[in-house]
Amino acid sequence: MADDRRLLLVEDDVLIGMMLVDMLDALDFPEPAQATTNEEALAILDREPIAGALVDINLGEEKGWPIADALAARGIPFAFTSGGGDVIPPAHADRRLVTKPFRISDIEATLADLLS
Template identity: 35%
Template sequence: MILQGKRILVVEDEPIIAFALEDMLIEDGADVIAVGSLQDGLANARDERFDFAILDINLHGEKSYPIAHELGRKGVKFVFASGYGDAEHPSELAHVTTLTKPYVLAEIRDMAVAG
């Protein structure tokens, strides 16, 4: 249970994918908040405390970059996720890792616990 005690924000607009990811993270001990829209993700990023976040890049046609900026401002580690492979992000976010769906728990663990 490598993710034991980690509070993780999941922003994913596909419910089946969100549920599967949430279950995977909970089974590994994480406390998960999963939302499906840019607005809900941004509100949670502003108002809650997280140790890590996974942000689907494309949320119903909107980019998750405002959430990334808020998390970065608060010093929260995060990764992007995409079903389309590595994406080209704005220059200030070019350093952020992009996980390719389907999600692999070992990759998430590595990112969430990395220094």
């Protein structure tokens, strides 16, 4: 049976991604779907049910805006993650932003807010 709290993590830094997976495990979330690029994340959204997402704004040379647009169009709640200094486009200005370095309390509060 699929867990209705499965998240999508979009993060291009492998170590940060692993840390987020560990945090989600500690918070008793199921193993998340993971992507490192817009293309990978959009493919996951096309094939899997996702309850919510954490989307890194900076994915190597690209920005996570196409993922944000796709999540919004599907009505899937999400928050942005960033190392800082990013300007969120007006279409997503109301989205929560979690800044690095992550604290488990911030991740927990963000997910409680997203999935409530």
